[in-house]
Structures are given as C-alpha cells and as structure tokens.
Amino acid sequence: MDPIVGFLAAAIRIGTPLAWAALGEVVAERAGVINLSVEGAMLAGALGGALGAVATGDPWLGVVIGALAGAAISAAFALVAIWGRTDQIIAGTAVTLASVGLTGLIYRQAAAGSTTGLDVQTLEPVAIPGLSAIPVVGPALFDQPVLTYLVMAAAPLVWWLLFRTTWGLRLRAGGESAEAARAAGVDVRLTQTVAVVIGGVLAGVAGATLVLAQVGSFAERMTAGRGFIAIAIVVLGRWHPLGVMVAAGAFGAATALQFAFQALGLEVPYQFFLMLPYLLALVALTGVVGRVRAPAGLGRRLEPADGG
C-alpha cells in the first residue's frame, strides 16, 4: 500500500474510537459535567463488546451490549457525582479505577473456561462504491469499518441536537449557569444525568470499536488512557461536535506517525512515537492551541437548590 494512504487510513482507524468517546464527552461537558469516568466506560464497552459478540456470535449485538455497559458505568458516575454531589473529578477517577478492577475480574472469570480467551470476529472494512476510488483520500477515508462512517454521521447529529433543539439549548444552559437554567425551568440534575448517560453510551461504543473493529480481542486495561485523551480532544475540538472530529483525526495521525516512521526505517526510538499523542494531549489541555471559553459551569458541583 502507498505509505501515505496507509498513514491516513491508520490515522482514521485509530481516531475512530477516540472520536466516539470525545463526541460523548462533548455532550456531558456542554451540560456542565466533566466526566473522567469516560475511560472506565470505554473499558466496560470494550469488555461488553467482546462478551456480547462471543455470546451472540453477532458483532453488532456486541456493539449494542458495549454501549449498554458504557451507559451503566456512566450512570454509576452520575449517581455519585450529580445526585450524591461529590466532586466530579474525584467521582470520575474513582469510577474509572473501579471499572479497571471490575472488567479485569469479569474478564478472568469469562476467559477461565475458554481456550481462545475473548477473541472475536472483527467487523471488516466496507468500501463505499465510488468514493473509495478517489485517489489517496478514497481508500483512506472510504474503506473503513461501518463504525467509522457511523461516527461521522453521529457528529452532525449531535451538533444538531445541541444547537438546533430546545433540548440542546436547555442542556447547554445548565452547563453555563445552573441558576439561570433553573430560573428558566430546567431540571439541571436530570439534564446532566441524561447527558452523562448519552456520553457513556458513546464511550461504550468507542470501547466496542476498539475490540470489534481493530484489535479483535479484549485485554485488561486495553483502553490505556484513550478515555483521558478523549477529554483532551474535547478541549482541542473546542467543545464542538465537528471540532472534536478534526481533533480526533489529529490524535489518530499522531499515533499513526509511529507506524509511518517505522516503515520509513528512521532511527528514532519507537517509544518517542508512543509518547506523541499524550504530548499532544498535554499541549491541548494547557491551551497552547489558543484559549477558548469552556462552558462556564463546567465541573461545578450543584447546590441542593439547583436540582429543580
């Protein structure tokens, strides 16, 4: 394969789960919740996807079960952070750590009686007729698993929901000012819970994508910080659904660079390229790419009166 096509295709492939998770996090953060449990929800989605696909034999049912697992983890986070009024950062970290333990436990139980572990049939790339014939861009963008096309369709849908519906307006109002939203009759706690669970569904799909469209099996801690990178992507994408798609592509490209450089036979330790995405995350979080206005109420604990 042409090295440029290979690089671009790898960037998109690696960017896909990041885009799913970041898209979900945009919804949560626009509602005012910084959800660090997205890493845990992704991990749960990966395990759910693997178990679901093995049990049913259908990778698409695996995706659905992965999404539900992600939703369950986020619901647990919402319960603690929003209804229990715990600090969001602490609650998110705790839920992620619990998810690491829980998925490890379930995985060992499930894999104990099996010889193949949790190997699954992956979703094969589907070439879009016509578009995939475009030179360079075609095979890179339009010869991917369906989950990649779905996230490309989900981004404008999320944009539409956030910016063109009453529901989205009220959700964003809660993320800017719980007091003002409440005065306008919004049940902020309920809205935030719904946003977090939607974020969890998308994070679950992100984890399932990792297993079912890329790796082909589950391993403990396999998300390896991708959930946290998704949070950096949200910042880099300026809390905008379409912005995070571009940012996820950039992170995918940073990771894909290592394959490209290795293929070129450059004398750079491969660990340097492993480091690149995390370096990019750091740069994004420190605002080097230009300070933007985060939702004004992001991460704020609700007062009892804000609940509605």
Add this chain to the structure above:
Amino acid sequence: MTPLLELVGIAKRFGSVVALDGADFVLGPGEIHGLLGENGAGKSTLMHLVFGLHLPDAGQIRVRGERRSIRSPRDAKALGIGMVHQHFTSVPALTVRENLWLAAGRHGAAVGDPPEAQVAGTAAERLRARLWAGLDPGAPADGLPVGAKQRLEILQALATGADILLLDEPTAVLAPPEVRELLALLREFADSGGSAVLITHKLDEVMSAVDRVTVLRRGRVTLSGPISAESPASLAAAMVGAAAVGELAPPERPAVATTSNDDAPVVSGGGLEVRRGEIVGIVAVEGNGQRELLRAVAGVGPRSGPMRVVEPVAFIPEDRTTEGLIPNFSLAENLVLGLPNDDRWSRGPWLDWSAATIRMTALLPEFGIRAAGAEAPARSLSGGNQQKVVFARALEARPAVLVAENPTRGLDVHATRFVHDRLRAAAASGVGVLLYSADLDEVLSVADRVVVMARGSVIPVPSGADRERVGALMLGAAE
C-alpha cells in the same frame, strides 16, 4: 494644598469601546468625593485604573503630587490606596482574620484582630477600630450578614494602611440603617484626614454624604465641583445629558384598574394576594424570607403551603448575570431559553433560530436595548441593557403575573426609570405585578399596595401608614 490624587486626561479603550475619553479627577485630603454616572459611564474603569487593575492608554495619575505608574493593586496599596469592590472579594471559607491577613500581604499580620484599646492614630487606624464592631475575627466570612461582610471588605481595603479609599457602590447591598452607619464612618475617616471616592447611583446619598462630586457621562467629565453648588436635578442633568432631563420628570400615572373585588386574585396564598392590574410591593430587610416567597410565586422555588398562581408567571430575578441571563449565550438564545415552547420558534423539539433571531432583533428597538444585534452574547451588554433584555423576555411570555426582584439594582437613573415605566405599563395592561426592592422609597413610589415581610411572614401595612411606621414593621416591631 496638594491633592492626594490627581488624574489628568485619562483615556482608556477596551477593544472598540471607549470607556474613558480624557477624564480629569481631583481628590483632596479629608474629602469624600462622589463619583456619579450612568451604567457604562466609566466610573468603575476610572477607579480600576487608580487601583492598578488596568493601565490607562493616555493621561497621568499623580499621587500626592508625584506622577506614578500604577501597574498592579500591589503598587496601589504601596501608595496608600485601598479599594472596596462592587462585589464581595472575601474568601468565603476563610475566617475574618485570615481574610485580613490575606489582604495585608507582606504589610504585616497585625490587622487580623481588633485593636485592643482606643486608638488615636491615623485615619485608617481609627476607621478600622470602628469597623470591628460586632465582627468576630474567628468567624468564617461566608456566615456573616451582608452588612458585616461589607465592613470586612472595607477592613481588607484598609489592611495595608490606606488613606485613599475607593468604594465602588458600597451601599448597593445594604439596608438603610447600614447605609447611614457606613456613611457616618466615612465621614469620621475624612475628618481624621483620610479621603474617599464613593461611587453610587443614589442621588440622595451623594447630596448628604459627599463634599465634592464628579459626574461622568460616556467617559467624559460633565460636572465637577463642591456638592453645595448642586441639586439632584443638576446632577441628574449632568449624568443623562441635558436633552434627556425632560424625560425624567415624574410620569403621568396611568389609570390603573385596581382591585375590583369580584375579580379573582392572580396570586393568593402565603399571606399574599395580588390582583390583576395592581402592583403589590414587598418591603423587607435582607433575609426575611422575601427571596423564598418570590421564588415560590414565580414557580422556581418550593411552595411551602397552598398557593394559587395564575399562569403564565414571568420572573425577573435579582441577579441579571447569574440567574437572569446566560452571559455566554446570545440574546436570541437567552430569549428562547426563557420561552422554549413559544410557537413562533418552537417546532416540536426543533427550533427555528431565524424566527427567534428576527423576534429578538425586533425587541431591541422596542425596549431601547443597545446591543450589536440579536446574535451578540449577553455578556457584551451593559447592566442596564441586560436588564432590558430580561424585561423584554419576561413580557414576551404575556404573563398574568410578573414577579420582579430588585429589578433596578445597580441601574442608573435612566434605566431605573425605564424599569418603573415598564412595571406600571404591565400593571395597566392587566398584569398582576409583585415587586420586591431593597430600596424602600422605590417600593413606596411604584407600588399600589405595600406589604412587609418580617421573619418569613407577610404583614399587611395598615392604610395611611407613613414611612416610619413601615420601617418599624420591617424591623419586626410589635403591632
């Protein structure tokens, strides 16, 4: 005598907005200097320049006759300048003592406790001793009553030994007795050699409390001189411009169809009754349950007992920028947020933004809102214009009941007048208006009927009661 503080030809722009356009200002020793002007006239900016929060684009700042460049509040404090900000700056979780240590910085920690004996030192030391009355150095700042919090703010400003005190609307949050006390303290401060700049909107305060006055209008000084040469009318004229003075004459009271007894009240319950076409005013000292009552009527707070309120209810909350509007949202977004189900822009769950934008654009001239357009973020508007947006939105709901909480707080003469007119017009069109204001005179002049709230219950004011009687009821005096 050399002036303590002298500003010459100060100019300051923020982006395309000219905040100050060649302003001069002189503060003499032992003087209380009133600084007046409408919202956005440049008063706060001028004081922020003196306190080192902004740097002037042009002009000179002289302190005790010497030209100074004040680049930070630290520079200002070193020059003996202290500032009391418009909003509380004490850290809620820290105690009074810790807040004072924080304010004093390297100037020493001796400020954390009240002085032990009678002090006869500098003006700042004497004022400090007086401000301590009733303050416990070990008490956390967030539990203090508003008046004590304000005194803590002044103590913080004085913690570095300031003899020039800049006060940005210090009386806005205070009840009348607290205002009198504060003004008396400032007078003592000035008598013992300190100087103070007092920013306020209240003309009566200026007339009674200051020695000299400077009026700003759109970044320029329109009047400066001893207060003895001025009258409320001349000050108002300098604030709003000569052409506008005619508009400030008391309006014809619109004929209001008040309490016709067969008409069912639009609000009843909680000891309160409001009928169509009347303005019921609530007067109360801060923290007597009026906040909760207003929210219960407006439907944004819990209703403790049975209460009947005719829908729709519109609510004008006290704080424009936290409860009223979302600063980062555009005006059109703020409009829709308050009226999400209005069929002009609501198509089921979908929104027709162009329809909402067209409506908001039409509201701008209708309410005299000065804004770049319906797409401008609410934060880009001045306080008075933000309040007009809140009003426009409230009236768009075609409410049966309009609940207004301190609707003129922090507004200038012009915007205050606008709010009063709109409240009267709403009542005249058959809306039942419930008005609370911390300004007793405002309620007495705008409302058709007044009730008092004290310790959480509503007390009707007997007909023919005068201002003193109402004041006694507010303070919970027995019948």
